[in-house]
Amino acid sequence: MPLPSVPLARLGFLTIGSFDAADPGPGHERTLAVVELGERLGLDSAWVRHRHLQYGISSPLTVLAAASQRTRRIELGTAVTPLAWENPLRLAEDLATVDVLSGGRLNPGVSVGPPMHWDDVKAALYPHTADTEDFGYDRVARLLRLVAGEPASTFSGREGVVEEFSARVQPHSPGLRSRMWYGGGSLRSARWAGEQGMSFLTSSVVKAGDAAAGDGADFAAIQRAHVRAFRAAHPDGDAARVSQGLVVIPTDSASADQRARYAAYVEARTPRTAAPQGPAQLLFARDLLGTSEQIAEELYAHAGFQEVTEVVFALPFSFADEDYAQILTDIATRLGPALGWRPHGIPSAGSGSARRNGIGARPAGPPS
Structure with missing residues (x-):
């Protein structure tokens, strides 16, 4: 396995937060438990997807507000909120x-574009x-x-006996603007996000039309270009x-049954990575399955990974609690x-286990 030239600085994870339509409460509770597990494991950030009418x-x-009261250190993100x-x-x-x-x-994290199934909604x-x-x-x-705190109203001051109005959004959180991310999969979005001084979220989907000559359907090369x-467009370079x-x-640490189910999941999703999909010519990255040493080798060879020092690994859809505990x-x-x-x-001795760090277990105290 090749040695990294620069150690990975930040490691987070992303979850969709699935639930049962007939009984949604337990699914939301499991999402909060996954975030708590991430904090116990020392991960830097936990991100949730945004799924409307799903x-x-x-x-x-709302979920992250709840998570903020059950964690103390881990950063919380959206990846992404469709504006x-x-x-x-x-x-x-x-x-x-x-x-x-x-x-x-x-x-x-935010993104733009019409809502999915726009004509229907x-x-x-x-x-x-x-x-x-x-x-x-x-x-x-x-x-x-x-x-950032720029005016939202032309009126400020007192009205009546007790009502006090602000010209800007309240509450105002001064550092929030510097933590705004844009989720983009095209060169145009990458440049625009840089020009705005935002941070940039890349994912497992890019537009194949951004391929340079010779790149063809090379996901990693396209992501590197983004x-x-x-x-190049960002003030911080x-x-x-x-x-x-x-x-x-x-x-x-997966069981034989887990390995078999994971392999079937990846196999079912792999055909879509062979060529651009749909009118938008979206190109999907392969899921990375294997031992940590094998995955690390693949990442070090990945042109997109070679450009970053932080990652947010996405958890697969529709896995069981024990699967997420083992994977995390x-x-x-x-x-x-x-x-x-x-x-x-x-x-940092690698002593954790999926059984001891199960989803739903409570931390003994605040993290150091």
Whole structure:
């Protein structure tokens, strides 16, 4: 296995937060338990997906507000919030509130574009303004201005006996603007995010149309081009934050049954990685399955990974609690150290186990 030239500095994970439609409570509770497990394992960040009209978390900020009261150190992020579903002013209020509740640990990731199945949902989402809504970058720019504390109203001051009004969003969280992320899969988005001084979330999907001559359908080469374009446009240059997100499934402590199920999951998803998919020509990355040493070798050879010092590994969809416990534990105690990363607040000897670090177990005290 090749040695890293630069140790991985930050390691986080992403979960969809699936639940049963007939009984959604336990699924949401499991998501909170996964975040708690991530903190116990010393991971740097926990991120939740945003799924509207699906059986996954539709209100990540609500869930993260709850998670903020059950954790003390781990950073909390959204990856990503599609702004087409949001009013930027109301969202700015929610973001600031959760950031205050978490003690400045929120990392909001956002994206643009029309809602999925737009023709099916527009009558419910924007019954009177569907034809005039702007789902482009201006929506992000408006959110950024409001989060930064620029005026949201022309009125401020006292009205009546006790009501005091502010011209800007309240509460105001001064450091939040510097922790705003853009989730992009195209060169255009990468450049735009850099120009805005945002951080950049890459994922397991890119637009194949961004391939340079000779790259063809090379996911890693396209992702590398996005990262370089982002940093070239960012005021901080090479110091601008970029996080890579791929699906990784380490099997070091997995049972034979788990390994078989994981292999079947990856096999079913692999055909979509062979060529660009759909009208948008989306190219999907392969899921990385194997021992931590094998996955580390693949990552070190990955042109996109070679550009970053932080990652947010995505948990697979629809796995069991014990699977997530095993995967997260192996990520924190085997894969992370193989990439030069060290956990925070726990011994680094790789002594964790999926059984001891099970989902739902409570920490004995605050992390050091």
